[in-house]
Amino acid sequence: MNAVLEEEQAVAPTRQKTVRRFVFALLILLSALIGSFSGLLFVYSTDLPQIEQLEHYRPISTTELYDVHGRVIGSFALQRRVIATYSDFPPVLIDALVSTEDKDFFRHGGVNIWRIIGAAYRDVESGGKVQGASTLTMQLARNLFLSQDRSFRRKVQEILLATQIERRFTKEQILTLYGNQIYLGHGVYGFEAASEFYFSKAAKQLTLPEAALIVGLPKAPSNYSPVNHPGPALKRRNLVINAMLEDGKITAQQATEARNTPLALHLAHDPNSLAPYFVEEVRRYLENKYGTDQVHEGGLRAYTSLDMDLQSAANRALLDGLAAYERRHGWRAHLENVLLEGETLNSYKHPDWDEALEVGTYTHALVTAVWPWGSATLKVGNYLATLGPPDVAWTHEKIPQILKQGDVAYVKILAFDPGGKAKVSLEQDSGVQGALLAIDNATGDIRAMVGGRDFNLSKFNRATQALRQVGSSFKPYVYTAAIDQGSRPDDTVLDAPVTFQTASGPYSPHNYDEKYEGLITLRRALAQSRNIPALKLADKVGIRTVEDYARKFGITSPLPPYLPVALGAAEVTLIEQTSAFSVFPDDGVRLVPRYLTKVTDYDGRMLEENYPGVKDVVSARTARLMTSMLQGVVQHGTAISAASLKLPLGGKTGTTNDFTDAWFVGFSPNLTAGVWVGYDEKKSLGEKETGARAALPIWTEFMTAALGGKDPGKFQPPPDLPPRPAAMKVDTSALAPAAEESH
Numbered sequence: 001m002n003a004v005l006e007e008e009q010a011v012a013p014t015r016q017k018t019v020r021r022f023v024f025a026l027l028i029l030l031s032a033l034i035g036s037f038s039g040l041l042f043v044y045s046t047d048l049p050q051i052e053q054l055e056h057y058r059p060i061s062t063t064e065l066y067d068v069h070g071r072v073i074g075s076f077a078l079q080r081r082v083i084a085t086y087s088d089f090p091p092v093l094i095d096a097l098v099s100t101e102d103k104d105f106f107r108h109g110g111v112n113i114w115r116i117i118g119a120a121y122r123d124v125e126s127g128g129k130v131q132g133a134s135t136l137t138m139q140l141a142r143n144l145f146l147s148q149d150r151s152f153r154r155k156v157q158e159i160l161l162a163t164q165i166e167r168r169f170t171k172e173q174i175l176t177l178y179g180n181q182i183y184l185g186h187g188v189y190g191f192e193a194a195s196e197f198y199f200s201k202a203a204k205q206l207t208l209p210e211a212a213l214i215v216g217l218p219k220a221p222s223n224y225s226p227v228n229h230p231g232p233a234l235k236r237r238n239l240v241i242n243a244m245l246e247d248g249k250i251t252a253q254q255a256t257e258a259r260n261t262p263l264a265l266h267l268a269h270d271p272n273s274l275a276p277y278f279v280e281e282v283r284r285y286l287e288n289k290y291g292t293d294q295v296h297e298g299g300l301r302a303y304t305s306l307d308m309d310l311q312s313a314a315n316r317a318l319l320d321g322l323a324a325y326e327r328r329h330g331w332r333a334h335l336e337n338v339l340l341e342g343e344t345l346n347s348y349k350h351p352d353w354d355e356a357l358e359v360g361t362y363t364h365a366l367v368t369a370v371w372p373w374g375s376a377t378l379k380v381g382n383y384l385a386t387l388g389p390p391d392v393a394w395t396h397e398k399i400p401q402i403l404k405q406g407d408v409a410y411v412k413i414l415a416f417d418p419g420g421k422a423k424v425s426l427e428q429d430s431g432v433q434g435a436l437l438a439i440d441n442a443t444g445d446i447r448a449m450v451g452g453r454d455f456n457l458s459k460f461n462r463a464t465q466a467l468r469q470v471g472s473s474f475k476p477y478v479y480t481a482a483i484d485q486g487s488r489p490d491d492t493v494l495d496a497p498v499t500f501q502t503a504s505g506p507y508s509p510h511n512y513d514e515k516y517e518g519l520i521t522l523r524r525a526l527a528q529s530r531n532i533p534a535l536k537l538a539d540k541v542g543i544r545t546v547e548d549y550a551r552k553f554g555i556t557s558p559l560p561p562y563l564p565v566a567l568g569a570a571e572v573t574l575i576e577q578t579s580a581f582s583v584f585p586d587d588g589v590r591l592v593p594r595y596l597t598k599v600t601d602y603d604g605r606m607l608e609e610n611y612p613g614v615k616d617v618v619s620a621r622t623a624r625l626m627t628s629m630l631q632g633v634v635q636h637g638t639a640i641s642a643a644s645l646k647l648p649l650g651g652k653t654g655t656t657n658d659f660t661d662a663w664f665v666g667f668s669p670n671l672t673a674g675v676w677v678g679y680d681e682k683k684s685l686g687e688k689e690t691g692a693r694a695a696l697p698i699w700t701e702f703m704t705a706a707l708g709g710k711d712p713g714k715f716q717p718p719p720d721l722p723p724r725p726a727a728m729k730v731d732t733s734a735l736a737p738a739a740e741e742s743h
Contacts (some may be wrong), residue, residue, distance in 0.1 A: 061299030090140030148271030185221030277451030305445030323696030339406030527637030669713030
């Protein structure tokens with residue numbers, strides 16, 4: 001026994017030394033690890049951003065354009081985002097997010113260490129990189145400050161940043177930052193913008209299945225896009241619903257009902273599509289004044305003069321008028337065929353289908369089949385339509401003669417039937433163009449602008465950029481000069497053949513109808529758009545005087561000093577001509593056309609506020625007399641078809657040589673509108689396609705919608721004129737050859 005004790009006593013010091021050495025080595029190793037870890041933390045934290053930046057964080061946001069009633073008509077953005085507050089996110093959205101992405105969000109301090117260890121173990125076991133296990137706070141840190149690379153360094157930085165964020169911000173503030181920053185596909189950032197894009201509603205109005213669908217997107221927005229991949233999106237949505245059920249956020253019955261609900265997307269159409277030509281004009285102005293970065297990233301608020309209701313009416317009126325023109329001239333289309341271009345019927349998608357398809361919309365359709373019995377099946381977006389012989393009767397052709405499989409046809413949507421069916425009519429786009437502009441007389445505000453048939457095919461704005469001969473719509477400046485210098489509407493002029501001696505030789509103009517009325521009043525001469533009286537008046541007052549008056553009215557385009565200008569042989573833009581005509585109902589005052597009323601910055605501070613620019617043009621006496629004469633054009637002149645509206649209206653038709661340009665510019669007491677129709681290449685519209693036939697019906701349809709149900713107002717009565725003992729007679733020679741023009 002003693003021997004054993006002596007042996008144990010001899011061994012004990014050796015064990016103690018071994019333990020001390022082990023502990024010492026362990027401490028050294030631990031110190032090394034701590035030092036190494038501290039070194040790593042120091043290295044990885046040296047280039048971390050300052051969290052204080054978040055207190056002043058301002059994400060890239062959308063610049064929005066509003067119409068006169070405060071409705072959004074357009075936007076500019078690098079990222080489609082609508083900034084929201086925490087109260088804008090409904091509880092169902094928060095519950096879905098937390099259950100799916102971070103169950104312990106409201107309990108941890110920014111990092112869930114057990115999830116990280118578990119994820120790290122799985123990654124080491126599989127040979128992958130450290131990934132996954134990110135809390136919502138870590139995801140926010142990554143999205144705001146870090147790259148998307150999956151590395152150990154980034155994960156450590158995520159942890160450091162998440163810890164700092166949690167110390168400085170509340171959970172509600174973190175969720176708000178996350179909810180405004182996260183990418184959710186199709187260029188959309190943040191829950192509010194996603195709700196508006198996918199469901200055309202505010203986030204507050206989201207239902208359970210809708211909220212679950214949106215929450216399922218951050219994992220892989222492209223792969224789970226409900227637009228491009230509805231199947232995977234539905235499965236992902238149901239996983240979110242299951243996670244909410246497991247966490248007790250919803251009942252089993254709610255989960256079952258939500259899982260059985262179809263996706264039911266209601267995609268928001270591009271707000272820029274309603275008035276693209278107008279929006280483009282505003283964009284150029286804003287970028288020129290504030291810079292591209294501020295416009296596309298700074299979240300400006302631009303309050304415009306446009307009225308969405310009038311713009312919709314203008315769009316319809318122009319397209320209906322062009323369709324009527326096309327039908328008058330028969331079928332002459334040469335259709336694009338996707339099969340000949342190497343595409344398939346299943347893969348083809350026309351750009352028009354990205355916009356909202358509504359009744360009355362003109363769009364393109366794909367011919368998927370042409371049947372021997374004389375009908376055709378067409379695809380219009382997600383709808384199918386059938387064309388029969390009555391639908392193409394205006395072409396005077398049979399369907400197999402004008403359509404074949406793979407053709408891209410132009411159609412008008414007449415109705416939508418249950419089961420994904422649409423009723424359409426076959427239309428035609430031969431290349432004829434048109435433009436319409438409407439201006440508020442009281443303010444000069446542009447209420448509607450259509451710059452062409454299709455902005456997607458041509459960005460050229462024919463309302464502001466196209467210089468076209470104005471024809472007889474120029475004649476009011478001639479008569480204004482004469483009236484302002486003492487002539488009266490009841491003065492007479494001889495409408496008879498005349499020869500003007502010019503520097504280039506004798507010139508003998510004639511009227512449009514090759515007829516002459518003899519001695520007629522100025523009022524009748526203008527109403528009937530007689531050429532000879534207009535030339536004689538212009539020659540009497542002087543063509544340079546006429547041009548001076550046109551300049552006062554706001555015409556800035558070049559006006560050559562030759563007599564033919566009196567008949568509209570001058571190129572003018574539609575916006576110039578329409579704005580000029582508003583002088584008549586405005587008692588001789590011109591208001592400069594206005595696009596914007598004010599612009600504010602992201603925080604609501606006023607950047608600019610615009611007031612109408614007012615310029616005196618002619619006396620109220622002259623303006624009222626001319627308004628009365630231009631009313632005669634509608635009441636018993638070349639624009640008599642507009643008299644059917646039974647409203648106080650005035651205006652002037654215009655047609656150029658060989659029917660290349662058709663105009664009508666007219667006004668009510670409150671609104672002035674101008675319409676132009678023609679081809680870009682200045683070719684003939686066809687025989688008898690006058691302003692009264694091609695342009696006036698468009699103007700009439702627009703004004704019917706614009707003035708319907710509203711008080712049209714009243715024109716100021718013309719002044720009483722004392723009787724004259726003898727009427728004025730004008731019969732003088734011209735100065736230069738004139739372009740034949742009337743109506």
